[in-house]
Amino acid sequence: MTAVRQESGRTALPSVASVYRSRASVELKEFFRQRESVVFTLMLPVLLLVVFGAVLDFDLGSGVSFTQYFMAGIIAAGILGASLQNMAISIATERSDGTLKHLAGTPMPKSAFFVGKVVQVLAVTVAIIAVLLLIGVVFYGIDLPSGGDWLTFAWVAGLGAAACTLLGIAISSLAKNGRSASATVTPFALLLQFISGVFFQFSEIPTWMQTFASFFPLKWMAQGLRSVFLPDALAASEPAGTWELGRVALVLALWCVAGLVLCVLTFRWQDRGSR
Amino acid sequence: MAAVADRPRPGDPLDPDAAISIRGLAKRYGAFTAVDGLDLDIHRGEIFALLGPNGAGKTTTVEICEGYRGRDAGEVRVLGEDPADGARAWKARLGIVLQSGGGDSQLSVRELVRAQASYYPDSRNPDEVLELVGLTEKAGVRSRALSGGQRRRLDVALGIVGRPTLLFLDEPTTGFDPEARRQFWSLIRSLRDLGTTMLLTTHYLDEAEALADRVGVITRGRLAAVSVPSALGGRETAPAVVSWTEGGARRTEATATPTAFVRDLAARFDGEVPDLAVARPTLEDVYLQMIGEAGR
Numbered sequence: 276m277t278a279v280r281q282e283s284g285r286t287a288l289p290s291v292a293s294v295y296r297s298r299a300s301v302e303l304k305e306f307f308r309q310r311e312s313v314v315f316t317l318m319l320p321v322l323l324l325v326v327f328g329a330v331l332d333f334d335l336g337s338g339v340s341f342t343q344y345f346m347a348g349i350i351a352a353g354i355l356g357a358s359l360q361n362m363a364i365s366i367a368t369e370r371s372d373g374t375l376k377h378l379a380g381t382p383m384p385k386s387a388f389f390v391g392k393v394v395q396v397l398a399v400t401v402a403i404i405a406v407l408l409l410i411g412v413v414f415y416g417i418d419l420p421s422g423g424d425w426l427t428f429a430w431v432a433g434l435g436a437a438a439c440t441l442l443g444i445a446i447s448s449l450a451k452n453g454r455s456a457s458a459t460v461t462p463f464a465l466l467l468q469f470i471s472g473v474f475f476q477f478s479e480i481p482t483w484m485q486t487f488a489s490f491f492p493l494k495w496m497a498q499g500l501r502s503v504f505l506p507d508a509l510a511a512s513e514p515a516g517t518w519e520l521g522r523v524a525l526v527l528a529l530w531c532v533a534g535l536v537l538c539v540l541t542f543r544w545q546d547r548g549s550r
Numbered sequence: 551m552a553a554v555a556d557r558p559r560p561g562d563p564l565d566p567d568a569a570i571s572i573r574g575l576a577k578r579y580g581a582f583t584a585v586d587g588l589d590l591d592i593h594r595g596e597i598f599a600l601l602g603p604n605g606a607g608k609t610t611t612v613e614i615c616e617g618y619r620g621r622d623a624g625e626v627r628v629l630g631e632d633p634a635d636g637a638r639a640w641k642a643r644l645g646i647v648l649q650s651g652g653g654d655s656q657l658s659v660r661e662l663v664r665a666q667a668s669y670y671p672d673s674r675n676p677d678e679v680l681e682l683v684g685l686t687e688k689a690g691v692r693s694r695a696l697s698g699g700q701r702r703r704l705d706v707a708l709g710i711v712g713r714p715t716l717l718f719l720d721e722p723t724t725g726f727d728p729e730a731r732r733q734f735w736s737l738i739r740s741l742r743d744l745g746t747t748m749l750l751t752t753h754y755l756d757e758a759e760a761l762a763d764r765v766g767v768i769t770r771g772r773l774a775a776v777s778v779p780s781a782l783g784g785r786e787t788a789p790a791v792v793s794w795t796e797g798g799a800r801r802t803e804a805t806a807t808p809t810a811f812v813r814d815l816a817a818r819f820d821g822e823v824p825d826l827a828v829a830r831p832t833l834e835d836v837y838l839q840m841i842g843e844a845g846r
Contacts, residue, residue, distance in 0.1 A: 287671055
């Protein structure tokens with residue numbers, strides 16, 4: 276009797292939008308309640324800004340301090356952490372601990388998982404940028420962008436975060452678990468930060484390292500953000516002599532496409548070893 | 551014997567009324583054949599326990615039914631549909647408790663069950679589910695703070711909050727202490743009373759005997775036997791073993807007529823027979839014999 280009532284009581288599946296909301300809420304709680312992720316992803320860039328801002332306060336010419344230059348770089352590095360590093364490590368962890376397999380066995384639309392992750396990346400990215408700007412303005416006299424620079428800021432950050440999120444999801448499929456993802460991605464991200472114009476001026480870096488950095492998104496994100504934070508007079512000290520915003524958009528868009536293709540080809544809901 | 555007729559033969563048509571109907575199922579991993587021609591029907595409303603040694607094909611068979619794995623040959627229908635098609639509406643009628651539960655979530659027990667409920671069309675009230683599995687007092691706690699047994703009950707809560715017609719339980723009580731296992735059994739029985747069909751895999755034969763309406767034994771990717779637990783391997787007609795002590799030595803006798811044998815013994819001893827015991831083969835005895843034969 277109960278069995279019959281159980282089956283006839285079925286109603287329509289919940290709307291996709293309501294599952295998206297549910298997953299977004301889950302992902303926000305998962306990130307902001309985990310001390311390690313908040314410290315490493317959110318607080319590390321803040322700490323670096325505080326230390327570099329206090330120590331490396333020299334003049335770059337045209338009355339611009341290195342802190343102003345560093346602001347662009349540390350925001351780019353913050354976006355990289357919120358998207359690529361965060362996605363690669365968290366999804367690899369969730370794959371190896373069975374969370375993904377569990378979700379794949381429910382009627383949750385698969386797209387809802389990715390929507391939840393995108394909402395998480397957006398929230399963390401906005402939080403990092405807001406905190407860095409606040410500290411920069413209050414303690415280090417950073418000049419905020421003006422007028423059309425905000426628009427550039429928005430598309431460079433948005434496109435960069437999109438490319439790095441897709442890339443992070445793709446990389447998660449290569450790692451065995453969260454720890455091995457972290458062990459691979461964290462040093463590589465640090466390396467990129469050193470050679471992409473985050474901690475040092477990009478123009479001071481040897482040409483072959485500049486060339487290597489040019490294959491990856493971080494260099495282009497930092498360059499695009501320098502056009503936002505630095506006066507146009509300083510574009511002359513860029514390797515190309517200009518901000519190359521068209522090329523910034525092109526490279527980041529290509530990484531979006533490449534990342535998406537890699538995600539589609541490699542994404543797995545289960546551990547490779549399980550059977 | 552109903553238990554024998556219950557088992558489909560190779561080539562039989564799929565049973566449209568069964569919760570799960572499997573014909574000629576085969577699955578290979580490279581050179582290793584995990585499932586090798588398996589035929590099985592699981593009826594609606596029953597608890598079916600799948601037994602077998604590690605590597606015999608239990609988990610592969612169950613995961614094909616759950617839609618996690620493809621198959622190389624054969625036909626499978628789960629609640630009338632091919633799991634390989636696995637649409638959302640079909641998944642909404644299943645509950646899956648995997649062998650290993652999820653990881654360390656930052657969400658509380660209640661938040662996890664609520665999130666799970668949000669994926670289903672006709673979910674149970676999360677607080678009622680927590681009451682049913684006995685986790686009401688832990689509702690506000692994060693999952694990593696739970697003990698192993700509580701964690702497993704959370705896995706069951708997540709498996710049943712969608713009001714499944716068919717519930718898969720893969721080794722649900724591994725690592726439980728005896729008391730926790732008894733509590734878990736009564737939870738499973740109350741789910742049966744609600745009309746839920748269950749496919750259970752377990753290494754514990756007492757668990758299969760206590761819960762299952764029928765058991766199936768898988769060895770080397772094939773179903774070696776299907777039966778009610780009390781009749782597995784001809785257990786109910788197998789010779790009983792009578793043992794006693796006589797002249798300072800332990801004596802045993804296997805006999806098809808234990809009552810008559812004991813009557814004779816009693817006459818011979820003129821009173822109590824020292825250390826008398828009459829034993830039927832346990833489920834474990836016949837199971838070990840079955841998998842032993844398959845191994846040779």
